[in-house]
Amino acid sequence: MFKHSKPPKTISRFSNGSHRGVVTRLPHQPSHIYFSETTNVGLDRSFLPNSCIQKVYAPPIYEDGWDIPPSLVNQLGENVKGDYETPFEIGQFKNQPWWIRSTLETPSRGQVEDNLGTIEENPLEDISRGQPGDNLGTTEENPGILDKIKEIQFGDDLKISCIKKLLLNIPLAKEPVVHIDPDSALLSQLFSENLVISLDTEFTQEGLAYIQIGFLQNQTVCILSFSNNFAGFERIFLEWLTQEALIIGFNMISDLKQLWNKFSSLPPTSSLLGKVFDLYLFLRFLHNGYKHQNSLAAWANRILGVEMEKSLQTTNWFNTPLTEEIQQYLVDDVYILHKLVNFYQKTSDLYYVNSWISGKKHNYLEASYSQDQILIPLFLKMELRGICISLSSLEACAKVQKEKRSKLLEVLGLSLEESQSAIKFTNWLRHTMHPISQLAKDWPKTPSGSALARGSETINTWVTQHTVDPRFQDKDILEWLTNYFSFSSLSGFIKFVDTVKKQVFENKIKPRWNIMGTDTGRITTQEPALQNTPRDPMARSSIIPDKKGDVFVIADYKTIELAIQAVIADETNMLKVFLNRLDLHIYLASKVLKKSYEDLMAxxxxxxxxxxxxxxxxxxxxVNFGKIYGMSYNTLWRRFLAQGRNISLEETKLIDGVWNDTFPKIQNYQKKCKTLFDNSMAPLNVLGGTHYITSLCGRIRRPEILPNKKPFLNFTQIINFPIQSSCTDFLKLSLRVLDHEISFNKLPAKIVASAHDEIILQCSQEHAKAVEETVKSIMVASAQYILRPIFPNAPIEVDTAIGTSWADKP
Incomplete structure (x- = not known):
């Protein structure tokens, strides 16, 4: 069975009217597999170009030595033991993605949606092996999910192989031929002659104004305008998408969103799997040290030495004639994308080594695509759909918080005007009868130096720098400072709510998702920034399902950063806490207070x-979350004050010492991180910063590159990255698996949002319990799948809840 030395053999064929398929034996070779037949579409409706199926990456070898997961072998039964021609029904293998191929015609949008509209009885049985309420799963308890993850990743590897082949076949960029609003015949010909295009759009709030397409093989750029109804683009583009194709863009969710909003006949976003390549995500993955300098113009200048004209970005496209200057501006964006692809070609064979898994190498494109770019279709779908908002809840929330703010101002002795004006605040602080006025002379100033600072972060930092000053231990002064920090936090809360209210349209917000929003790869949003949503239930109660009778299923990794730290550092005491399912925060409290854990839990x-x-x-x-990132007792004390906790510096010192004694191996981990960073190098030609450290999954962190400074990454950033970015690894793999189950295996739910370590799904009340069990199992298995090389059966917990708003989170 599946001997690696034998050529591929057909195991079974099936025929069901117009539906035909083949199960093919996959021989394992050092660098590729050969299929006995080539087909376009798998039963999971994942697309695979014909020309790429002949040479692709090898599938994983499972524990029993087979190339095919045991769950699939068990379903195939006796058919795997010989070369049978036994017919079987297509439905029998409807959930098996890559090893069973079908020559089905590409389904239309309507067909796909019809197929996803219903489910059979108990459709989740094969992926919900854990018991309800049992938060701590193990890999042995969820073999079906682990096999599913392997199948999905194998399929993704095939897609990546095809993308690499297409990218490497792109010629060097030359000055393009430009066509303005070409007729349909010419546009159709150009699409038929090019498997790869570069894409950009120009739009305003009124809608889509221009589509710019670079036909890279032909060295041609076409500009399609709203005034010519986009020259028959919709029909031609739709047909082109059904064949092997690749769209290249930069921060391309916004451009794809314009197309999918404008043209109603375009297929479900899942049809874009393996058909988009975002240079923004690739370049940020390649080097994430260019903080806040990640625009197309910045990368073009950095890599190509080209200064791009961006003054026309805010042009009102619908009221501006298409002058030669504007034509050149429109052409430049897609032409630069072609040049950046040529840069990628020079890096295509570069690898770097994982910091935590011995001998594990990563290719930049493969890692970028499997971790970030594979999620583009999902987040495009989420942007198109938006998130439902209860305006009444939002208004009630704002009212309550403003009442709280008024009471805090009373306690502080400040008026609202004095809190909002630097000049009035300065005057108040210098003349108030409160003891806080003793600090006015030394109080930090605004950047201009003309007034005293009001920002809580500036004041907090200043307080930490003066911990030895006895005035800062005065009870009344400490109380005023803690109340002021609470007031600042509340003001930020009110500002956030007011910002969200401005973004609501037809009871929805449509935030812009950034799949790599931070240096650690965390997912963020803009307009509004959902990741900044206060944890207060009142704020979160305004985010609700968009269909009456539906509910949210909310899943959140529990203390995941601490669990990752325990595993990577091999911190014995912390691991015991997790493995015995104890509460880490109460465990620490028992050490600080010298009381039994059982008494505190009581x-x-x-x-x-x-x-x-x-x-x-x-x-x-x-304490627990701060100390794993190297926080000193001074900074910890500052954190307590910022949270409105009136605690002395001496008490903080005591807690800090107890933590260090309880978890001694954490400091060894931190030293190891610094050594790894200093000794690991992966040079990138024109880009600076060769030293690096990685996450468990291979996300790479390089030094920050700042003007006129040497590449640098501070100690806190170095020890922070493996933990934070590994959290990102877990979450993104979970999202990938969930999206696959929803798109192709009829999981009756939709992903509404993701923030920090949370995933929020929406489904009917009827299916809520099954969806809850499934998402919990997938999130646990995804984390354990990544951790398995260094710690099998890692202690991962996921808290879940079912509710009518985001406030019902676990």
């Missing part, structure tokens, strides 16, 4: 002591 069970229990956890949280 506080949770009695109504009169539940508030005390909650306070204990709240007090220990910033």
């Amino acid at each position: 506080l949770k069970t009695q109504e009169e002591t539940q508030a005390e229990f909650k306070l204990l956890r709240t007090q220990m949280k910033p």
Whole structure:
């Protein structure tokens, strides 16, 4: 069975009217596999170009030595033991993606949506092996999900192989021939002669104004305008998408969103899997040290030495004639994309080594695509759909928070005007009778130096620098400072709510998703920034399902950063806490207070002591999360003050010492990170910063590159990255698997949002419990799948909840 030395053999064929398929034996070769037949479309409706199926990356070898996951072998049964021609029904293998191929015609948008509209009884049985309420799963408990992850990643590897082949076949960029609004015949010919295009759009709030397409093989650029109804683009583009194709763009979700909004006949976004290549995501993955300098113009200047004209970005395209200057501007964007692809070709064979898995090498494009770019269709779908908002809840939230702010201002002795004006605040602080006026002389100033600073971060930093000053230990001064920090936090809350209200249109917000929004790869949004949503239930209660009767299923990795830290550092005490399913924050509290863990946990069970229990956890949280990132006791004290906690520096010192004694191996991990960063190098020609450290999955962190400074990454950033970015790895793999189940295997849910370590899904009440169990199992298995090379059966927990708003989170 599946001997690696034998050529591929047909195991079984099936025929069901016009549906035909083949199960093919996959021989394992050092660098590729050969299929006995080539087909276009798998039963999971993933697309694979004909020309790429002949040479692709090898599938994983499973524990029993087979190329095919055991779950699939078990379903094939006796058919895998010989060369049979036994017919079978297509439905029997409807959930098997890559090993069973079908020659189905590409389904239309309507067909796909019809197929996803219903589910059979108990459709999730094969991927929900965990027990409801059992947060701590193991790989052995979820073999079906692990096989599914392997199948999905194998399919993604095939797509990546095809993309690499297409990219490497692109010629060097030359000065393009330009066509303005070509007729349909010419446009159709250009599409038929090019498997790869570069794409850009220009739009305003009124809609789509221009589509710029670079036909890279022909060295041609076409500009399609709104005034000519885009020259028959919709029909031609739709037909082109059904064949092997690749669209290259830069930050391309916004451009694809314009096309999908404008042209109603375009297929579901899932049809774009393996058909888009975002240079923004690739270049940010390649080097994430260029903080806030990641525009197309910045990368063009950095890599190509080209100064791009960007003054026309804010042009009102619908009221501006298409002058030669504007034509050149429109052409430049897609032409630069071609030049940047030529840069990629020079890096295509470069590899770097994983910091944590011995001997594991990563190719930049493969890592970028499998971790980030594979999610483009999902986040395009989420942007198109938007998120439903309850305006009444938002208004009620704003009202309550403004009342709280008024009470805090009373306590502080400030008026609202004095809190909002630097000059009035300065005058108040210098003349108030409160003891805080003692600090006015030394108070930090605004950048201009004309007034005293009001920003909580500036004041907080200043306080930390003066910890030895006895004035900062005065009870009344400490109380005023903690109240002021609470007031600042509340003001930020109110500002966020007011910002969200401005973004609401027809009871929805449509935030712009950034799949690599931070240096650690975290997903963020703009307009509004959902990741900044206050954790207060009132704020989150305004985000609700968009269909009456539906509910949210909310899943959140529990203390995942600490679990990753325990595994990577091999911190014995911390691992014992997780493996025994103890509460880490209460465990630390028991060490600080010198009380038994059991006695402190008992506080949770009695109504009169539940508030005390909650306070204990709240007090220990910033310690556990801060210390894994190298936080000193001074900074920890500052964190306590910022959270409105009136605690002395000496008390903070004591807590800091107990933590260090309880988890001694964390400091060894931190030293190891610095050594790894200093000794690991992966040069990139024109880009500076060769030293690096990676996440568990191979996301790479390079030094920051700032003007007129040497490449540099501080100690906190170095030790932070492996933990934060590995959290990102877990979440993104979970999203990939969930999206696959929704798009191709009829999971009756939709992904609404993701923030930090959370995933929010929407489904009917009827399916909520099954979806909850499935998302929990997938998130646990995804994390364990990544951790498996260094710690099999890692202690991963996921909290879940079902509710009618985001406020019902676990």
